[in-house]
Amino acid sequence: MTDPAVRVVGVSKKFTMHTEKRNSLKERLVRGRARTDGDFWALTDVSFDVPRGTTFGLIGNNGSGKSTMLKLLAGVHRPTSGSVIANGRVSALLELGAGFHGELTGRENVHLNGSILGLSKRQIEQSMEKIIDFADIGEFIDAPVKVYSSGMYVRLGFSIAVTVDPEILIVDEIIAVGDEEFQRKCFDYMFELRKRGTSIVMVTHSMALVESMCDQAAWLENGQLKAMGDSRDVVRRYLDNVNDREVAAAPEPAVEIPEVAEVSEHPRLGSGEVRIVGLEYLSDTGSPAPVLLCGDSATFRIRYSATEPLRDVVFGLGFLHETGVTVAGPNSESGTAPVPVLASEGFIDFHVPRLTLQPGNYEVSVAAVNHGHTFDHVDRGYKLRVRGAEGSEPGLTRMFGEWTGGTSPRVLVGDEVLNA
Amino acid sequence: MTTTPTTMTVRERGNMWSYRSLIWNFAQRDLKARFKGTALGWLWSLVVPIATLVIYSVVFSTIMRMKPPDFGNGATGNVAVWLWAGLTAWSMCANSLNSSIGALLGAGPLLKKIYFPPYAPVLGSVIALLIQSMIELGIYLVVLTAFGNVSWTWLLVPFWLVIFAVFLSSISMALAVLNVHFRDLAHIIGVAIQLLFYCSPIIYPMTLIAGKSKMGIPADKLISANPLTQFIVIFRDLTYGLTPGSPLAWLYITGWTLAVAWVARRVYRARALDLSEEL
Numbered sequence: 001m002t003d004p005a006v007r008v009v010g011v012s013k014k015f016t017m018h019t020e021k022r023n024s025l026k027e028r029l030v031r032g033r034a035r036t037d038g039d040f041w042a043l044t045d046v047s048f049d050v051p052r053g054t055t056f057g058l059i060g061n062n063g064s065g066k067s068t069m070l071k072l073l074a075g076v077h078r079p080t081s082g083s084v085i086a087n088g089r090v091s092a093l094l095e096l097g098a099g100f101h102g103e104l105t106g107r108e109n110v111h112l113n114g115s116i117l118g119l120s121k122r123q124i125e126q127s128m129e130k131i132i133d134f135a136d137i138g139e140f141i142d143a144p145v146k147v148y149s150s151g152m153y154v155r156l157g158f159s160i161a162v163t164v165d166p167e168i169l170i171v172d173e174i175i176a177v178g179d180e181e182f183q184r185k186c187f188d189y190m191f192e193l194r195k196r197g198t199s200i201v202m203v204t205h206s207m208a209l210v211e212s213m214c215d216q217a218a219w220l221e222n223g224q225l226k227a228m229g230d231s232r233d234v235v236r237r238y239l240d241n242v243n244d245r246e247v248a249a250a251p252e253p254a255v256e257i258p259e260v261a262e263v264s265e266h267p268r269l270g271s272g273e274v275r276i277v278g279l280e281y282l283s284d285t286g287s288p289a290p291v292l293l294c295g296d297s298a299t300f301r302i303r304y305s306a307t308e309p310l311r312d313v314v315f316g317l318g319f320l321h322e323t324g325v326t327v328a329g330p331n332s333e334s335g336t337a338p339v340p341v342l343a344s345e346g347f348i349d350f351h352v353p354r355l356t357l358q359p360g361n362y363e364v365s366v367a368a369v370n371h372g373h374t375f376d377h378v379d380r381g382y383k384l385r386v387r388g389a390e391g392s393e394p395g396l397t398r399m400f401g402e403w404t405g406g407t408s409p410r411v412l413v414g415d416e417v418l419n420a
Numbered sequence: 421m422t423t424t425p426t427t428m429t430v431r432e433r434g435n436m437w438s439y440r441s442l443i444w445n446f447a448q449r450d451l452k453a454r455f456k457g458t459a460l461g462w463l464w465s466l467v468v469p470i471a472t473l474v475i476y477s478v479v480f481s482t483i484m485r486m487k488p489p490d491f492g493n494g495a496t497g498n499v500a501v502w503l504w505a506g507l508t509a510w511s512m513c514a515n516s517l518n519s520s521i522g523a524l525l526g527a528g529p530l531l532k533k534i535y536f537p538p539y540a541p542v543l544g545s546v547i548a549l550l551i552q553s554m555i556e557l558g559i560y561l562v563v564l565t566a567f568g569n570v571s572w573t574w575l576l577v578p579f580w581l582v583i584f585a586v587f588l589s590s591i592s593m594a595l596a597v598l599n600v601h602f603r604d605l606a607h608i609i610g611v612a613i614q615l616l617f618y619c620s621p622i623i624y625p626m627t628l629i630a631g632k633s634k635m636g637i638p639a640d641k642l643i644s645a646n647p648l649t650q651f652i653v654i655f656r657d658l659t660y661g662l663t664p665g666s667p668l669a670w671l672y673i674t675g676w677t678l679a680v681a682w683v684a685r686r687v688y689r690a691r692a693l694d695l696s697e698e699l
Contacts, residue, residue, distance in 0.1 A: 025602040075535030104453070108448075111445055115444075
């Protein structure tokens with residue numbers, strides 16, 4: 001009962017690297033054995049269990065060993081050490097339409113694939129209608145698959161893999177293929193399989209998908225298991241790590257003085273008594289950060305230089321999402337007391353206790369105005385990257401709030417009121 | 421009664437028997453792919469052997485004036501029928517080696533994405549060829565019946581066929597696996613098969629070379645040692661000569677088959693299980 005569907009115990013996988021392949025007898029005889037350029041460990045000592053009936057996500061950067069892991073789970077490769085144990089029929093979808101033979105018709109390929117999955121001829125015949133129906137390829141089922149469009153190929157592949165009623169389904173990046181309609185169909189079907197108790201192991205780069213579909217997740221990095229457990233936790237830790245790395249990779253402060261080219265692209269307006277010379281992003285610790293985190297406090301520091309003291313200057317910020325939508329445009333007029341601008345250099349801070357911008361890339365405009373008069377306006381002069389510590393939600397801004405629940409008293413409606 | 425859950429590693433899903441439908445599917449795939457898009461379809465599998473037979477018959481009966489041994493029922497022998505016996509057995513061997521050597525390379529795209537035992541496409545390919553050969557064999561037996569050359573020894577043909585099939589699939593298996601590692605093996609085998617043709621008593625009877633030797637090498641002994649020779653001799657004895665064949669020859673082919681099967685198993689164990697990385 002508590003037996004896991006898949007048990008991975010201390011699995012390591014080594015690939016031997018060859019600079020040149022010597023796979024002919026002639027070369028072997030003439031030049032001896034191929035030199036090996038050392039070994040590459042795609043996976044080192046990875047262990048995890050996939051509990052029965054759950055959906056399990058594998059996440060990690062490119063080259064972290066996710067796909068190798070899937071191939072081991074599907075049995076395509078053998079682990080160098082350790083073991084992969086599966087309780088039930090495994091259906092793998094490593095690449096959609098994987099096991100097709102171009103000369104054979106769709107129907108014949110269904111038979112071939114079905115028998116690879118270990119189904120009897122009768123079982124295949126029984127599923128045939130369902131497969132054709134799900135793939136929605138009509139009479140093309142009797143045409144050789146080499147004439148299929150890529151969409152039909154993909155649909156037939158997915159149909160076979162899921163309609164054979166697998167006990168364990170292994171899926172690689174399925175969201176990347178198929179049109180919107182088919183993708184939805186796939187998700188619906190996977191959801192359905194999940195409800196029926198099929199254990200699913202999937203690799204995806206979509207953290208939102210992992211959070212929504214997976215109960216548990218494992219995070220692989222350089223072939224090692226970094227974290228494993230509740231999918232939300234693992235995703236959070238993974239994203240934290242990615243964010244940290246991005247920060248480390250871009251250490252220069254965010255002060256970006258717009259260059260001439262940019263200024264000419266977006267004309268710089270204003271009379272020039274006050275000039276914006278920079279915009280800094282300060283994270284919740286108060287130190288300059290190249291990336292801000294959604295949900296954390298943040299400070300936008302506008303640096304200016306003025307040629308004369310001015311009393312009434314209103315500073316404004318404009319946040320444009322990369323899709324071109326203006327998300328917010330706070331300005332200092334709505335704030336407390338107007339900030340006096342002294343001659344020479346100075347700065348003004350705009351502090352938000354909780355950044356509500358969703359993770360994404362933004363452009364920031366900065367302006368200094370006074371009653372319709374523009375001193376300076378840097379149109380879309382600064383780039384802002386917002387990253388999330390959690391997975392993304394739909395929309396451009398995040399509404400922070402609490403969800404609570406309770407039982408509501410019965411409310412009488414319509415006829416019930418009359419009858420009461 | 422306690423039922424233990426079927427815990428196994430992903431690859432140990434079953435034995436050869438449980439994969440029979442897959443093997444059969446590969447065989448069907450081979451047969452269909454071979455004749456698809458050809459006007460004559462299945463007839464093609466007969467055109468080549470019949471053409472070969474006609475050529476040899478003309479050459480050996482009119483030019484070389486070969487006198488074939490008499491039929492088992494005492495009637496005067498017929499060159500074409502006698503040749504057909506050897507050629508049938510020969511083409512089973514040559515065709516199955518030629519086509520199954522590439523079976524694993526052909527199944528490569530599949531093997532890289534989904535697991536199934538690598539023996540399945542190889543066995544499928546051998547089975548497809550044996551089925552094709554059954555047509556040749558059938559015609560041969562019909563012709564013999566027309567000559568009235570029938571006897572109980574025909575009942576031994578299935579036994580011979582089983583031993584031959586195991587022999588051929590073992591060699592095919594080993595070669596197909598090695599061909600993935602050494603891609604030029606197919607060319608070498610192509611030459612070897614030609615050589616084998618002349619080293620087997622197909623177009624000459626064993627009596628022709630009895631006692632002959634060259635440079636101290638006894639040609640007849642060498643050719644008798646060739647297991648294929650014994651397969652052909654037994655087959656001809658059973659069907660044409662209507663004798664059950666010498667027990668020693670039966671023992672010889674069985675011994676060879678077991679040896680070859682053992683070698684194939686060794687090769688398979690050592691080389692076939694990580695093929696997905698080599699393809």
